[in-house]
Each structure stands twice: as C-alpha cells, then as structure tokens.
Amino acid sequence: MSIRRLPVYILLDTSGSMRGEPIHSVNVGLQAMLSALRQDPYALESVHFSIITFDVQARVYLPLTPLDQVRFADIDVPQGGATFMGAALKLLIECVDRDVRKSTVNTKGDWRPLVFLMTDGSPSDLYAFREAIPELKNRNFASILACAAGPKARQQHLLELTDRVVTMDTMDAAAFSGFFKWVSASVAVGSTSAGVSGALSPPPPPEVQLVL
C-alpha cells in the first residue's frame, strides 16, 4: 500500500565529555524511546531510524532501518577528543541524499525527514559546520531540532543551524529521558488530532528549556 516512510535521523555527540553517566543515560533514553514508539501503531507503520555519532569522526552508527527492526549495541565513547559536528552534518547530507525516496509520477516518496541533534559541547570543526549549514538548508527537512545538553554546550552555534534549540541544564538520566520522550512525541504527532489553528506540537518536557 502507499505507506510513506518517515525518516528520523538522530545525531549524537559521542565526544570524550560524554563518557560515564551522560552516555549511559543516552543509551537508556534511546532504548526507552524505541520501546515507546513500537507501542504506537502509527509509528510502527511509518517511522525509520538512523543514528549518526560524532566525536573525532562522524559515522553512521545505525543506517536507516524500519522501527521494528532497529537493533543496536550500546553506544561507546572514546577517550577525549574533538567534536566534529560539521562532519556529522556532511554525513547527514550524504545519507539523506542517498536514503530518502523522492516521489515519482507513479510512486509516493517519503515524508520529509526529521533531524534531532544532541551535543554537550560545540563544533571543533566550526568551518566545516558553517559550510554544511547552507547545504543542509537546501535539503527539505520537516524540522531540525537541536539540544544543548549540560553546562558546556553552546547554543549560539546551534541557533545558526536551526531556530528550534532546547537546553538541558543537567545531564542525568531524567533529563535525557525527558528529551527522548519529547523526540518520541514529536515523531508520533502526525497520528493525533490536529487543532483548528495549525498542528499541535507537543510541549517540551519540563527538564528541557526552549531557546527562542
């Protein structure tokens, strides 16, 4: 049948500062989010996930996979190192150009992808980061949402990327779980009642502050 896929890309900072509790919380939060989404029949029919991690290099940790088939081992964090967020954006562009199906006269293409980026620092490759942004804006994303986690995260760079930036003051399990719940609600919003004046977007969880 003509079920459109909803591609969801999650870009995760795995630089050294994420070692310890932060990355554990991210792993737990990700798995909880996947379990919650699998209980949503609408998401199960359409959502496809991909995870890109970035530290001293950017890699595709999970290629675009249907929600019910997503399996991955806990994400590890290397000792120390840089935060190549620009490289991650370039990799995202490659993936999107390759994975996302366009409509043809005869077949329905995918929904516009959703992107969630989480970092606890700022791009070490600022030049590449700034170079990637206009390229990224040429692609048609439904929304790009960036999360600045913890005290060292810099919002101002993220605000160059998207106007939807949230901050998390702490980097504990509750904060990450709140963040992934929000991601999950944003992904599932397409199946819920739409308000008379535009679609309802779920409010961010209490642990996350929206930067406007």
Add this chain to the structure above:
Amino acid sequence: MAKIVKCQTLAGQAIEYVDEIIGSGAMKDVYFSPDKSYVVALYKARPDSQARERLKSITTTYWDRLFNEPGGDYWKNLFCWPEGIIERNGLIGIVAPAYPKHFFFEHGSRNNDILAIKGKEKEGKWFAAANLRNRFMDRRELGDWLNHLRMCVLLARAVKKMHMMGLAHSDLSYKNVLVDPTQGHACVIDIDGLVVPGKYPPDVVGTPDFIAPEVVMTSHLSRDDRGRKLPRRETDQHALAALIYMYLLYRHPLRGGKVHDVDDEQRDEALGMGEKALFIEHPSDMSNRIRVEDARPTELPWADTSQIPYTITGPYLSPLFLQAFVGGLHDPGLRPSANDWETALVKTVDLVQPCQNSACPQKWYVFDNSIKPRCPFCGTLHKGKLPVLNLYSSRKEGNFRPDNHRLMVWTGQSLFLWHVNSRIAPNEKLTSDQKKRVGYFVFHHDAWWLVNERLPDLIDVSTKTPIPIGGRMELTDGLQFLLAKGDGGRLVVVQMVEG
C-alpha cells in the same frame, strides 16, 4: 504509595483518585480512582469559559438525555461519557467511567508480546491495517470477521445516537474509538470535544485519515473565513464510513497509488485527502488504485482490491461505500447517515455464513449470491446444502412484499423476533424478552431443520400445516412458511443452494 486525593464534583458528588498519572495525552493527565472503577482526567491547561460551558452541558443535560431514559443503560457500553466536573487547585478535570477490561490487550503482540503492548488499550489502528495485523498482532487478539461487523454495528449505532441528540463528535478516529475484535465490542471515547452545532464549535479539525475532504481543503483559511469548513455531522459521516471500510477491509479507502505532487509530499497528502481525494475502488476512474507491486507481502491479500474488492461486504454495504466515497466524497449532503450504516450492517450480519475451512483467519464471509458460494478470504468453496431464507413481510392481509433481507442458515443459527416481524428492529430498544431466541436451525441426517421454540403462528404455507412449539420443519427448496400473523408478520421463501 501515592496519596489519595479527595474532592467533589461541581454537582457535589464525592470523588477520590490516586495521585499518580496512569496516562497522559496532549490535553489531559489521567488518574485512577482507588477501586479503578472510574478515572479523573485533569486538563493541563484550564479550559476557557466556552469549553467549561460545554463540559457542563455534556455532563448534565446530555448525560441525562442519554442515560436517564428507558433503556439508557444500554449506552453505557457504547460510550465512555464524562459524568462530572471537578475543580481543584485551579485545575479543571472530568470524571469518567474506566474502560472495561476487554478494551485492553490480553495477549498483545506476537513472539511473546515483543512490542510489550499487553495491558495497553486496544487502539483501533492495530486492527485496521493489514500489515499490523499480519506481522505484529497475536492471533488471539484478531477475532474474526463477524466480530468486526459487530464492532461496526455498535460504532454506527453510537454515532447515530449522538447525531439524533443533535451532537457531532468532530474527531472520530481509531484513536477515539476503542474496539475489541475478540468479542465484537466498540466504545466511543474522548467525548469532551463534542460539537453542538451553533453553540459549541470544534477545537480540532480531526485526525489524519479521517478528516473530510472539505475540511482538509479549507484548513489553510482562517477560522472565521466564511469558506472554512469545520467538523460537523457530515464530517462525522465521512469518518464513520472510513472507519467501517478500514475495520472490514484493513486498508484506507483513499490511500491509493496516485501521486498529486511529485515535489512536495505534504501538498501531495493534502490534495490526496482533500481537493483531489479519490476512492481507491472508484468504478470508472482507476487512477488511484493501490499498486499491488508496491505492497509489502504482509499487506496482501488486502492491498489487492481486485482480489478483495469492497463488494465482498455484500449487497447492503457495497452501495453505501459507493455513496460515501464516490457520490458523497465531495458532496457532504450525499453521505450515508449513521442510521443507514447501522441498518445495512445489521442486515449484513444475517447474510454471513461460516467458512468451512477451519484454518480460515476470517472464519465468516458474506454470501455472494452465487450457486457456488466461495469464501473470498481463503478461497474455500462451500460444500453441501446451503439454505437461504428470503424474508417477505405483509403490508396488508395476505399480501407479502420482499424486504430485501435474507437470512443464511448454518448450524446454530438462531431465529429472533426481528426476523419474525419487520416492525421489530434489532437495536438498543429491544427488551430483554425480545432478545430471546425463538427458534434455531440444525443439520440432521442430511437435511436442514427449523426447530420451533417460541413461534405460536408458525405454519408451512405450502401444505397449510401448523408447526407447534417444540416441533420441527424440514427446509426444502421453494418451501414457504409464515413466521407470524398480523402486521409486519414475515413470510419466508426458502432457496436451497447446492454447493
């Protein structure tokens, strides 16, 4: 242990709830009463004065009109209707009955409930999409096709009742209707957004898949624009037709292969559900047929409309689907009413026969009016004698006209008063005495028999032989018998199909 909050409804009824959220939606957080017999749902944002007025009407005026009439209890199974309003620490909430147990998954998904949905609410979407049914659902949750028909009867009846009360639901969708295919139950929930035409306008435009084309087409206009179309009775009728189609055929009536905009999938979606909406089984315009080659294997055979066309739903429902998705799709006034659906569904239940293949997942199908009846779901041909009873009713003494109503005979099939008299309809108005069986059918020594339990007037018209209560009569081709004398009394003409 979470603490128990005690409060009062505005009407003064004492309420208690456990201060621990059991569920949370976009608008409300839900709490259980200590005995779990009712729930309290607190609005996250305080409803405005108009919404509070509406809640008041729903919990008082409309509650009374629904439940405080003879037989009012019947509706308690079909609606989860808010019973009271509470106000606490500036928050507003409603009190509503808890959902009955059969609306929660008993087994959940396959492979030892891999999705971990056991105990969760049975949201209709799980049962309305072929891929979800075939890949994920535990078979014990799926029920059979007859129970899907029964679910649709109850759903149509509930919507009919709301419309008769002058209300519109405004957001009918598989999220707002709980279903139970294992026993054939359905219950309308989320009633706090009801539309009272001219009084309380809708807050929502509906849920994707169920929003009527005229609402989708005008959703870019401002709320006050005169061209803007908002949910009302006619849009409920569209949503109801879509729900019934999906619960019987496990696919969406408008989601076919046609691409309206190659560059912008959101515009494509808006056109496909709105201005350019086209039935996937339109009799002459084939351009939106599902492309079977694009279907996932788990969507078959349902994605193949040539193998499972809507016409397998039989002679009463098929014309309504055409009326809803061809004539009435862009002309709201032409859409079938909820009452039309209820009547057709009830008659279709009588036209259903069991599939002789014990492994058939649907187990029941509508008699296809052929001399070689065949289950459209598994392809099994019917073997043996198959009596079909054609019902006629008297308008005046001795004059019988066809009712366009047939009853299929199978072992264990029962005869009820609504078969006996055309003035009696099998709906919420039946008394408990009227619900009792009056006769049954049995296959014995290579012949079909009707056993008379409570039919004082039963008579074989061909031979003028009365059949006493406790007696039996063999069904043969061409046999005519009278079930009841007087106004509305039914005459039966037997047709014997030899499969």
